[in-house]
Amino acid sequence: MRSKNNSCLIALTMGTIFLFMVVFYGATNLHPSSGVKLKTDFQISGKQLYKLDISWPKYSEHFTGQVFGVAVNHLAGLVYVAQRGDNVPKVLVFSTDGDFLQAWNTTTLEMPHGIFLANASSNPSIWITDVGNGPYGHTIKQYSPSGKLMQTLGSAGKAGSAVNPLQFDQPAEIFVHSSGEIYIVDGDGGMNNRLIKLSKDLQILWMHGEKGQGLAQFYIPHSVAVDNYQRVWVADRGNKRIQVFNSVTGDWLGSWGSCFTEDAPYSVRLTHDQKYMVVAQLNTNQVSLLEAPPVGIIGQCQVVSTIQLAEDVKPHLVDIDLKTGALYVAEIGAMQAQKFTPLTLGSNVM
């Protein structure tokens, strides 16, 4: 429709420009110490539980690829950031204070997806799922804290569905319980749609392996976490829901879908106090905090707080510092990881 009134059109245009400036002001901030642009704009709706720690990391120029995953060693105060790209180190190590410490010089990682810090208390190691198609892909690898490959699950470079020996196709994430038992979601869009529980000595204890929309079936199981009440939480990405299982028996306990009509859950992690489930939603650029239900009840999901990140940030997977409660978000689009610290009062300050 053409406007008959030019001044009205000009006013409208200027109004739009003004609005645009208001909305996008601060969408990219110059990082104080490095001059590298970080996307640090965000808004919180609902209860204000976290605030962004703009000083982490101190030097952001170390981010050189697409950041897919993040893992925290809360006892050593270390943050492992997994990134992808040609000729970039696949893992960067920062302190929880924001100092850059090390880039792994390893050729054994192709396309890291999920990353998990296991056994922080006595003998820490870092598990990484690799969805690459090359000679190291379709495997889950265990590394020493300095990046030495210690163990590989699955035959590298061979996508498959076998259970004996275990074979993966784009394994999405691994969660290693303090008991040493291992939970794996396989995978990230390949031929498998499996949730696998392994014993400490890598024997299959139970598995759900059917593709579909029914109970205990999956379509792109993307992230897995176990809470303190023997419940396994799985981000069933392609089905836009979270499914919950008994960690001992593997029995299906429930499903949450109503919070994810707009965008699928990409991550599942519980806050250190087990009060909230942290769910990244990549397409809507949100990190949502959902009420974790009491023992014996799954019920319906309830969003308590939402961190709305800037456009195209694409939050993918998250991790929690189990000591301080800090939340780290791996962001594919913004090519960075961000740290959010909990507000100690946790009350509604909006």
Ligand SMILES: *[C@@H]1O[C@H](CO)[C@@H](O)[C@H](O)[C@H]1NC(C)=O
């Ligand atoms: C990385 O490893 C390669 C091969 O071992 C070596 O040539 C190179 O110097 C190493 N680079 C760094 C920064 O350690």
Ligand SMILES: *[C@@H]1O[C@H](CO)[C@@H](O)[C@H](O)[C@H]1NC(C)=O
């Ligand atoms: C952690 O490491 C210690 C020391 O190597 C080992 O004895 C223990 O079994 C490990 N725990 C788990 C859960 O892997």
